[in-house]
Structure formats: structure tokens, C-alpha cells
Amino acid sequence: MLLSEVLNTSKYNLENNALVESCKATLEQEGAIVLPDFLTEQAIRAIVDQGKEKQSLAWYTSNTHNVYLTDIDPDYALDHVKNKQINSSKGCITDDQIAQNSPLRVIYDAALFRTFLTQVLGIKALHEYADPLSSINLHYASAGQELGWHFDNSSFAITLLIQKPEQGGSFEYLNNMRNADLGEMNFEGVGEVLAGNKEIKTLTIEPGSLVLFRGRNAIHRVTPTIGDTTRMLVVLAYNSEPDIALSESARMTFFGRLA
Template sequence: MLASNTLSSSLAKMIDFEKYPINAKGSSAYDQLLQSVKATINEKGTVSLPNFLTAEGTKLLQQTVIDKTPEANRTRRFNNVYDMKEIPEDIPEDHALRVVLESSYSSLGRSQLRETFIEELYTCPFIKDFAADVLDIPQLYFHDDSYNACVVMMYQPGDKIDWHFDYGQFVCLINVQEIEDGGFHECVTDIRTEDDNGYEAVGKVLKGDRSQVHQSRSSPGAFTIFKGRYSLHRVAEVTGTETRKSLVMTYEDKEGVVLTDEVRERYFYTVADDPQT
């Protein structure tokens, strides 16, 4: 059943294809997995497959990140939930658009990860094609951005990504290193739509309303698909002493997608000063 002859020998050992037969499209095992994953993502906006990587795969991923960490870039940025820079003057003072949030983290981008196990994971056709099937997208393409296509995100104590929406419809994540203190993934599912920014509901969350917030963690080696364009989400502040690490892999429904230079610079290469001080 396994098509391991079409994979590099390392990848065949690093992904648990017995548990998750994403390489066996057309089989009943594939269909079964697909149906259960689709049901979950349609209900919750996210789905997580624990132990997607084998123990050996998880260890190799962790070691790859450790080896590359000295090259990581540091980011500190300030923006509102909608990443909107020019706020119209007639927007009231207590509006969600006026809430400035801080995010800080370190990262490694695709250009720094070539010829590593992470590049093999990102370019694994079974992952990309399975994600397409889960999301009912006929064909997914690799993101063309030299940095953002696959990024290792690292949150040291005190780091976080505050409330935001993603630019893309979805991301694929593989958890590298989970932690004991803080750093939860927090999400309010489908709080906005394509036509309605949901300012009022978002404003409530920003003021501390936790009633709709779903908090989660996933274990190292877990594979997650998350639809983040309409779901408000954040990585809560990391406390304790450990660093939270995850691999974010971006695929697109058309070819040739890249970030603008301004967004790439601000998201990955800039340590900004607090605009309120």
C-alpha cells in the first residue's frame, strides 16, 4: 500500500504513513482519513493529527531547528487586528481598529532551510495534495515567497503573536516543541466573514471577553490544518523558561504568490519601537 519508493528514504521513515495514509490516495484507508479530517475542519475550522511525524521524524525536525537557530531573525511589531495602517479619523476611540497589539518572535524562513529535512517536508507532494483534498481545492501550489513559504516560528518567554487574522485562507503546521507554561493557541472561530469585519465581536474579545475563545495545544510531531482568515486567533504569551516552536507551511490555490517587500520586512526582519512610548 505504501508508496515509499516514490519518497526519499528519510521521509518514508519520518512520517507515520501507517497511521495517516496520505500517500495512498484512492484507497479506502485514505478516504476514511479524509472524511474524518474534513468533518472536523468543517465543524471547528481546524484539525490536528497527533504523531503525524514518527518519533524519529520529530527528533530530526527538532534537531534541524536547533542547528539553524543561530541564523534566526528577530521580529517585534505593532499593529491592529486587521493589520490596517491608516485608520480613518471618524473611527471612534474605543473601536477595535484603534487597539494596537504587540507581537514578538524569532523565525527561520525557507531560504534558510533549503537542503534540510524541513524542505523535504514542505515539498512532500502527499502533504500538499492531502491538504487540497481536505479543503476541497482542486490544486494547491507552493507559495513562491522565498521566506514565507515555510517558516519556523520560535517564541521565547515573553514572546507572543497577538490577536490577528491570516492573509491566506489556511496554513499547515507541524508542531516542533511544545511547552508547559503559556503559549496556547487561542481562537474564536469564524468571527468575521468576507463581507463583515465583525468589529463589534472582535472588540469584545480585545476587551477580555473569553466566552468564545477556544484554547489548545498540540504535541510535537502533530500536523495541523488551520483556517485563519476568518477566525480571530493568537499565540498567547509564553511564560516559564522554554521556547515554543512550530513549522508553518503555506500553500496557495494559484501559482506565483509572494508577500510584498513591506510585509516580509515588517513580519520577519524588523524590531520596531513601541509607537506609544
């Protein structure tokens, strides 16, 4: 496929400075931006078909974690927000399982797309991961599977929603809920989120949407999938430095293998 067959060029000119500046402003203010209809219908159909074909290869995980994705801290009670355990479960296929003719490779490798991302995210360059698993991942969330409340360790995430479930699978978040750089964890505010006592934001995301999200200081979750239609989400992972592989421990946790 050509990039023009994957990217909806009739709606998005990635070289348009006004688009870049608008995206930057929204991301800065809201911590997230959704670009609907970013992929063409042709590309979405191809990714869904390939995703269904490869779903049996997915590595499924179900685990518990705290919102900070850190180990249990013995200085706090087990029911303290620092240690409170939350459920997450999903399936995933890795870059080496993504078809070579997938539209995802076309957009991931496109210099035009990477330049657009660097401009919006305010970074110098984006590079693929050096290991064979991490660059493009397709995540599956079947009935009952969810991503529990957490903060990201990375400064940004780039995702594409490919298939929406019948119900559930909503992306919920609240921006500026901690300051990781200063070590301010905001236990009180996070506790209110976990107790359901804070008003949260929900992103409206339809299949084919590109989502840019800053999750390092924004607490977020994906609600459980309801119904027989599996939620499919693609994560496009880049590194700001070349020749970097995801750590072996992270690969074992996320993918169940090193290569």
C-alpha cells in the same frame, strides 16, 4: 529521509478517503483540525536539533497591530476595536535557512502530502512560493513572546508544532467572528474577545501535530511563552497559483530582507 521516516504512516494513511472526509468535516465545522503524532519521533528530533542550530540566524520582530492587520483608521477613536493596538513578537528563519536534508523538505515537497491537503482544503492545487524565503518558515517564541489576537488575511494555514514550551504558548481561537468577504467586521463581538468576556476555544497541540486552520474569519492568538524552553512552530506556506512570490513589503515585514 524517506517520507515514511517523516510521516507517521502507521497512524495516518493519507490516501484513505475516510480520513480525508473526516478531516474535511471537522475543518468545516470547527475551523481547525489537529492531527496528533503526524510526524515521527525521528523527524521531530531532527527538526528540533536543526532548529536550535539555526536559531541564531532568526529575524526577530516585536510590533503592534490591530486584530484586522490594517492601518490606523482615522474615522475611529484610537481605543476603538478597529484601532486598538495589540502586541506580537517572534523570531523566524526562512526557507533558504532550512537545511537541505531537513525532514521538513521531505514532507513539504511530497506529492502525497499536497494531494491530501488539496482534498481536505477543497482547492485544486498547492504550489511553493517563487521567492527563496516564504515556503518553509520555522518560528521561535522564547519567554514572553506571543502572537496577539488577529485575523489572518489568507484563507488557511498549515503548521507543525515542533517544540512545546514549559507553560504558555497556547493556541486560542473563536470561529466565525467576522465575515471578511461581506465586510462585516463584528466590532462588538471582537471587542468582547479583547475584553476577555467571551468563552474561547483552546487547541490541544503536542509536538509532532499537524494543524490545519482557517483563520480568515476566526480570531486567534498564541499566549506568551513561559519558561526557558522555546516554542518552535513550522509554517508550511503554499499558494494556489504557480510562480507567485510573497510581496516585497510582506517579506521585509516578516523576514527583514527580500532574498
